[in-house]
Amino acid sequence: MKEGDKIPEVLGIDQHGNTIKASDYKGRRIILYSYPKANTSGCTAEACSLQAHKAELEAKGYYIIGVSKDKQEAQAKFAENYNLEFPLIADTSTELLQALGCWGEKVACGHRTVGTLRTTYLVNEDGIIERVMGPKEIKTRIHAEQILEII
Numbered sequence: 001m002k003e004g005d006k007i008p009e010v011l012g013i014d015q016h017g018n019t020i021k022a023s024d025y026k027g028r029r030i031i032l033y034s035y036p037k038a039n040t041s042g043c044t045a046e047a048c049s050l051q052a053h054k055a056e057l058e059a060k061g062y063y064i065i066g067v068s069k070d071k072q073e074a075q076a077k078f079a080e081n082y083n084l085e086f087p088l089i090a091d092t093s094t095e096l097l098q099a100l101g102c103w104g105e106k107v108a109c110g111h112r113t114v115g116t117l118r119t120t121y122l123v124n125e126d127g128i129i130e131r132v133m134g135p136k137e138i139k140t141r142i143h144a145e146q147i148l149e150i151i
Contacts, residue, residue: 001100006127007032011065012096014087015075020065022127029062030123031147034102036116038070038078038088046118046140051084053144060151061125067091067100068116106135122151 001007011020011032022030031050035043050057050064057064064086070078075088089096094116097103102119105112118138122131131150139146 001121001129001132003129003132005129007121007123007129008096008099009127012067012089012091013072014089015072015079016087017072018087020087020089022123025063025123025127027125029060029125029151030127031057031062031064031120032100032123033064033066033118033120033143034097034100034116035066035068035118038068038074039081042118042140043068044078044082046138046143047078047084048082049141049144050086051082053148054085056148057144057151060148062122062147062151065089067096069094069097120147122147 007022009022014020037043067089069091071092072090075090079088091097094103097116102117104117105114118135120133121129124130
């Protein structure tokens with residue numbers, strides 16, 4: 001998906017078994033971010049950055065939703081380990097990741113694989129993507145600060 005596109009209505013099931021829908025956030029802005037794997041160094045740094053600045057982001061009207069291919073149990077453990085207080089969607093089918101366009105080929109350590117491309121979508125009150133931050137732009141340890149500079 002690109003800027004100007006509307007995000008899907010049903011985003012998926014979070015770590016608590018709740019169905020997360022775009023309409024649940026009607027009138028609020030969303031930071032929808034995809035990450036490759038829970039409990040890995042880069043993904044942990046990114047999630048902790050967002051959690052550390054959650055109050056500031058919410059004060060500006062933005063609510064955080066994470067999504068990865070991890071199972072619900074892994075998402076729950078990730079949230080518990082790092083006190084993450086936002087939904088983490090368990091997209092084991094990769095349906096949402098593919099719809100967003102953040103599932104594809106990537107190169108790591110010289111090997112080509114298919115997986116989640118670290119991407120952040122800043123979504124307006126009507127569910128329309130206003131800004132896309134791609135893998136090369138995102139600095140995991142200071143990701144929330146990057147977003148705060150934009151919004």
